[in-house]
Amino acid sequence: MDKIDVVEAACPQCSPEEEVMHTVVKSHLLKCEQCGFIHRLPHEKKKAIKIKVIVSRGGASSAQQLEVDADEELYAGDEFVIDVGEDVSGVRIQSLELLTGGRSERAKAKDVRTIWARAIDEVVVKIAVQRLGETQSLDYKVNGDYEFAIGDIMKLKGYEVRISSIKVRDGGIFKRTGKAIKAKDVRRIYSKIISQERRAVGEGLRASRKRSGENARKA
Structure with a gap:
């Protein structure tokens, strides 16, 4: 049986201030054992950049910004928390629009022009x-x-x-x-x-x- 890695980390959804147990889903993703929320591995932002995020909810959409490490790998399907107006919303990446044109389901943050996401909370x-x-x-x-x-x-x-x-x-x-x-x-x-x-x-x-x-x- 494969070994399941567990770590302690803050959960942006249910425990942003205190560390709780997480299961390592991928090298860059953690799943909170308390609420089940999947989010990126916390890291020190050495080359922080801001990327435009288009969040769709129903038939409406809004433009927001996400601050990430320039070398971080982004994937379609990743879930994260973002400020949407005066509220905080859970969203999932649908696709990544690249600086070189076209879209991809995987790319480094520094190569991404826009993240297209869908509200899932x-x-x-x-x-x-x-x-x-x-x-x-x-x-x-x-x-x-x-x-x-x-x-x-x-x-x-x-x-x-x-x-x-x-x-x-x-x-x-x-x-x-x-x-x-x-x-x-x-x-x-x-x-x-x-x-x-x-x-x-x-x-x-x-x-x-x-x-x-x-x-x-x-x-």
């Missing part, structure tokens, strides 16, 4: 619901680390639906019952209605907020 998951031969697409906002499992039953717009398959962002589709996928890795969830409730009890997070706003205005 809170994501909107597309859920396709099959009903009477028709398919309706719903948006469901949830924490990026929330797990959906095939076979799970959810309440959406007054119906109980069962998840039948999940399409992930790398293009694969899973159909095995019990297979769980984190929301940040989901491209689309496919579901089927199994029962209808007398009144809407779920309607997803977005619909709930909308109803609350309408009730407040009526009051």
Whole structure:
């Protein structure tokens, strides 16, 4: 059995001030044992540079900056924390735009013009619901680390639906019952209605907020 390396390091998500146990995922990546967040290995910035980061969240995007060591290797799939406006957001690298042109999934920071990233701390998951031969697409906002499992039953717009398959962002589709996928890795969830409730009890997070706003205005 391969030896699993563990180290103590500060976690930018759950323990930025005190060191906690981490598992070494790659030579440059650590996984926090307390919260599961994956981040870069802490290091002394000898040649710090700032790189523009385009962060997309839903249909909107914003430009931020990330300060890194010039010789640090960046990879598509890396996750890190960045200031987005007045908030701090967890993001994942989608691709790297190079100074020489084109994009790559791996490069040294000094060779990167722009990091293209996606917010993953809170994501909107597309859920396709099959009903009477028709398919309706719903948006469901949830924490990026929330797990959906095939076979799970959810309440959406007054119906109980069962998840039948999940399409992930790398293009694969899973159909095995019990297979769980984190929301940040989901491209689309496919579901089927199994029962209808007398009144809407779920309607997803977005619909709930909308109803609350309408009730407040009526009051």
